Structures are given as structure tokens and as C-alpha cells.
Amino acid sequence: MKDKEIDENEIIRIFSLHIREILNRADLDFARLQEIRLRALAPLMIRYDGEEFFLNESGERQKSPRGAWQVTEKEIRETMEFVGKYSLYAYEDELKQGYLTLRGGHRIGIAGKVVLNQDKVRSIRYISCLNIRLSHQVLGCADSVLPWVYDETGVRHTLIISPPRCGKTTLLRDLVRQISNGKGKLPGYTVGVVDERSEICGCYLGVPSNDVGIRTDVMDGCPKAEGMMMMVRSMAPEVIAVDEIGKYEDIHAIETALFCGCRLIATVHGSSLEDIHSKPLFQRLMEEQVFERYLILYNGERTGMIRKILDGKGRELC
Amino acid sequence: MLKIMGALMILASATGIGVSCSMDLKKYCMELRLLKQLLYMLRGEIKYTKTPLAEAFERIAVRLPEPFSTFLRQTAQEMENLDGRTFGELWREQIRTGLPGTHLKKDDKEQLGALGEVLGYLDLEMQVSSIELYLEQLEISIRSAQDAITAKQKLYQSLGVAGGIFLVILLV
Numbered sequence: 195m196k197d198k199e200i201d202e203n204e205i206i207r208i209f210s211l212h213i214r215e216i217l218n219r220a221d222l223d224f225a226r227l228q229e230i231r232l233r234a235l236a237p238l239m240i241r242y243d244g245e246e247f248f249l250n251e252s253g254e255r256q257k258s259p260r261g262a263w264q265v266t267e268k269e270i271r272e273t274m275e276f277v278g279k280y281s282l283y284a285y286e287d288e289l290k291q292g293y294l295t296l297r298g299g300h301r302i303g304i305a306g307k308v309v310l311n312q313d314k315v316r317s318i319r320y321i322s323c324l325n326i327r328l329s330h331q332v333l334g335c336a337d338s339v340l341p342w343v344y345d346e347t348g349v350r351h352t353l354i355i356s357p358p359r360c361g362k363t364t365l366l367r368d369l370v371r372q373i374s375n376g377k378g379k380l381p382g383y384t385v386g387v388v389d390e391r392s393e394i395c396g397c398y399l400g401v402p403s404n405d406v407g408i409r410t411d412v413m414d415g416c417p418k419a420e421g422m423m424m425m426v427r428s429m430a431p432e433v434i435a436v437d438e439i440g441k442y443e444d445i446h447a448i449e450t451a452l453f454c455g456c457r458l459i460a461t462v463h464g465s466s467l468e469d470i471h472s473k474p475l476f477q478r479l480m481e482e483q484v485f486e487r488y489l490i491l492y493n494g495e496r497t498g499m500i501r502k503i504l505d506g507k508g509r510e511l512c
Numbered sequence: 513m514l515k516i517m518g519a520l521m522i523l524a525s526a527t528g529i530g531v532s533c534s535m536d537l538k539k540y541c542m543e544l545r546l547l548k549q550l551l552y553m554l555r556g557e558i559k560y561t562k563t564p565l566a567e568a569f570e571r572i573a574v575r576l577p578e579p580f581s582t583f584l585r586q587t588a589q590e591m592e593n594l595d596g597r598t599f600g601e602l603w604r605e606q607i608r609t610g611l612p613g614t615h616l617k618k619d620d621k622e623q624l625g626a627l628g629e630v631l632g633y634l635d636l637e638m639q640v641s642s643i644e645l646y647l648e649q650l651e652i653s654i655r656s657a658q659d660a661i662t663a664k665q666k667l668y669q670s671l672g673v674a675g676g677i678f679l680v681i682l683l684v
Contacts (some may be wrong), residue, residue: 208594272598276594278590280632281563281564281565283636283639319635385669
């Protein structure tokens with residue numbers, strides 16, 4: 195298993211000059227860095243190796259917020275200028291959703307004062323909190339689950355159930371890559387990825403930054419329900435992959451895709467199968483036993499740690 | 513003979529100075545119009561296709577003559593570098609280095625520089641209205657430049673000729 199290398203420069207240069215200097219002095223190993231958090235008038239914070247640290251002006255990591263560098267509003271404003279390549283207006287739609295995607299699939303979460311227009315979010319002004327989440331492509335992290343999902347008989351309908359930050363997207367990405375490329379004697383399949391939040395493929399200007407396989411088509415930034423229908427209609431995918439299903443329209447689109455003979459791999463927030471059973475949204479899918487495999491993740495020391503693998507009837511396979 | 517030659521040369525060069533002064537006025541007016549065209553195109557790019565600034569500059573550069581074309585292209589390149597300067601700083605620097613060959617006045621460059629302070633960061637509507645505000649200011653400058661042309665063009669030319677004749681009489 196190996197991490198795909200992260201272009202450090204690409205990340206560092208989105209920050210305001212002073213924070214760039216601090217990050218450069220900190221000499222971080224970006225493969226171990228998960229998050230960088232900037233909050234106006236609060237200490238500069240990072241998540242490194244799964245632990246929270248504060249950075250002081252000379253770039254040293256420390257556990258206590260005392261003496262850490264206090265991020266200023268000006269630094270956040272400048273950072274936003276660089277993130278948006280001096281053209282934030284071009285990213286209005288993304289800003290409304292509360293995040294932007296960088297080249298390499300890294301996500302920048304944004305919070306601040308929301309401007310409403312007839313009860314709908316129009317934009318976010320006075321941006322005061324940023325969370326830069328680094329996307330780590332861990333090639334081969336799906337190796338252990340692959341035999342349960344993908345064998346001579348084809349790909350099984352799979353649902354990945356995971357709490358936040360346990361690597362469900364990372365796992366899904368690697369599954370997509372391996373299924374798309376094919377493994378050993380197993381043939382590769384045409385995979386259609388509907389990447390609503392540009393997290394799976396990390397598309398930049400429509401082209402995936404992550405390795406998602408040679409037979410993968412990506413519908414980037416498209417609402418899942420619509421994207422799945424478009425994929426089925428236009429790209430004839432054998433497998434459809436989507437991240438974080440959670441709306442009624444998604445379920446409807448899944449049913450249509452299944453009807454068209456596509457295999458489905460999806461992820462959902464949750465910590466157990468019972469969790470999913472209890473959500474009314476998934477009731478019909480559960481009753482009809484649409485999914486043949488459930489992969490349940492937990493927050494382990496590595497990305498994509500599997501708690502258990504269940505079959506369609508909820509029996510434990512491993 | 514030599515005197516006549518000298519007198520003619522003085523006359524010709526004085527007239528030339530007059531004509532070039534009036535040509536400068538014309539060029540100045542034309543550059544203001546090009547600037548207006550540039551801003552109209554930029555407004556279109558932002559309003560209708562939400563193109564990021566750097567990309568919009570590249571596209572507009574193709575459709576404008578020098579020195580605006582190089583000015584825009586270089587600004588776009590500098591923007592790609594993300595060297596830590598804000599857009600306002602970068603824009604002013606580019607105006608200083610990229611537009612020295614033009615006839616634009618200090619005030620015009622100042623106005624153009626001020627536009628850079630609001631470009632990029634605001635939302636779409638604010639962006640478009642800032643450009644529109646600038647276009648209005650530009651329109652006023654163009655009008656006064658045109659007035660200056662009609663008032664001063666003939667003046668410069670005849671002043672050149674008259675100055676030449678005066679100098680010739682004085683020297684002869």
C-alpha cells in the first residue's frame with residue numbers, strides 16, 4: 195500500500211505569505227498531514243498523523259494553543275484570494291455549498307457569514323474559517339476487501355458504511371481504480387463515477403487528479419441523482435460509483451440504475467448496519483436486499499480499516 | 513540658397529511637432545477607447561461565463577492590439593504564479609511596468625489601478641457593478657479627451673506652423 199505523492203507546492207501556495215513561511219518552516223511530511231485549519235483570531239491548527247497540533251511562528255508543532263500563531267482576518271482574506279486564483283466570483287456555486295476543490299482533489303471547507311436570498315444561501319461573505327483537507331490517495335487500500343466485492347462472477351452491489359474521516363472515500367476510490375483497471379485474470383469494467391463534490395476523482399478542470407483507473411468516466415460536480423441518470427443514458431457504465439448517498443432522489447436514481455443492469459458501489463455515513471436499517475430512506479433498499487455486500491469501517495490507525503464485511507442478508511463474512 | 517534650405521527645415525520640423533502633438537491627443541483618445549473595449553469584454557466574460565480573471569485576460573488579449581495584449585497576457589502569467597501578492601498589488605505593478613508606452617495619464621492609471629483593488633474578491637454582481645462604475649468614469653475621460661481633440665488639434669497644428677514661421681523670421 196502506498197500513498198500517492200502530494201504536490202506540496204500546490205498546497206502551500208494557496209496560503210497567505212506569512213502562513214506559507216510558517217508551513218515551510220514546519221517542514222511537514224504531507225503524506226501524514228490530514229488537515230490545516232485557519233480560523234480568524236484563533237491559533238493555526240493542523241491534524242498530523244491523526245493528532246491535533248498548533249503551529250507557532252517558527253513552525254514548531256505544539257500541543258498547547260499558547261504561543262501558537264494567531265491567524266488574522268487579513269491572512270484568511272488573502273488565502274481566499276489565492277484559493278480562488280484571484281477570481282472568487284467564478285466559484286460562487288461551490289462557495290454556496292461551503293467548499294472548493296483544489297488541483298489534486300484537496301478540499302477547502304469554508305465557513306463565515308452567510309448571505310441569504312429568499313431563504314436560500316446566496317453566498318458566504320466575511321469568510322472566517324477555512325479547513326484544508328488533504329486528499330490522500332492510498333493505492334492498494336482496497337486490496338483486502340476486493341475479493342469480497344469483485345470476483346469471477348463480476349462486481350457485487352456494495353455499500354460502504356463508515357463514520358466520517360475513516361477513509362470511505364479513499365476506499366471507494368481504490369475500489370473504482372482496481373475494478374476499472376481489472377486485476378490479474380479478472381476483467382476491468384467500465385465504471386461511471388458521479389463525483390458530486392469532486393472528492394473521489396479530485397477533478398481539476400474536468401480531468402481527474404487521482405488515479406481512478408483506465409475505464410472510468412467521471413461526471414464531476416454533478417448532483418448524484420441527475421448524474422447517475424445521465425451516466426446510464428450516455429456512457430453505458432457496467433458499474434456506478436457514488437459517494438455519500440443520503441437523499442430520496444439518490445435512492446430513486448439508484449433504483450433506475452439497478453434496473454438498467456448496472457452494478458452499484460456506494461458509500462453512506464453510519465457506524466453499523468442497524469444504523470442504516472433505522473433510516474427510513476434506506477428501508478426499501480434494505481428490504482429488497484439490493485446490496486450484496488456491506489463494508490463497515492471504523493476509525494483505525496490506517497485509512498479504510500474494516501470492522502466487518504457482511505453479505506446481503508447481514509451475515510458476517512469476515 | 514543655404515538660408516532658404518535652413519528656413520524650410522525649421523518650418524517643416526516645427527509643423528511636425530505641432531502635428532505630432534495633435535496625433536498624441538488622438539492616440540490617447542484611442543487608447544481610452546481600447547481600455548473601454550477591454551473592460552466591456554471583461555465584464556462579458558465575468559457576467560456570462562464566470563471565467564476566472566487569468567483565463568479571461570488571456571482570451572481578451574487575443575482580441576486587443578499592443579500594448580494591451582501583452583499587458584493582459586503578462587498579468588495572467590503573474591497571476592498563475594501566486595507569489596503571495598494580492599491582486600491589487602499585482603495589478604498596480606503590471607500597470608506600472610506594462611503600460612509605459614501608452615499615452616494614458618497618471619490619473620487614468622490611478623483609476624485603473626483602483627479597479628484592481630475590487631476585482632477578484634467580490635461576488636459576481638459586485639464584480640460587474642464595479643466594472644460598470646469604472647466604465648462610467650472612463651466614459652467621462654473619453655468625452656473630455658474628445659473635446660480636447662476638437663479644441664486643440666487645429667490649435668497645435670497652426671501653432672506649430674506659426675511657431676516655425678516666427679523662428680524663421682527671427683533667425684533671418
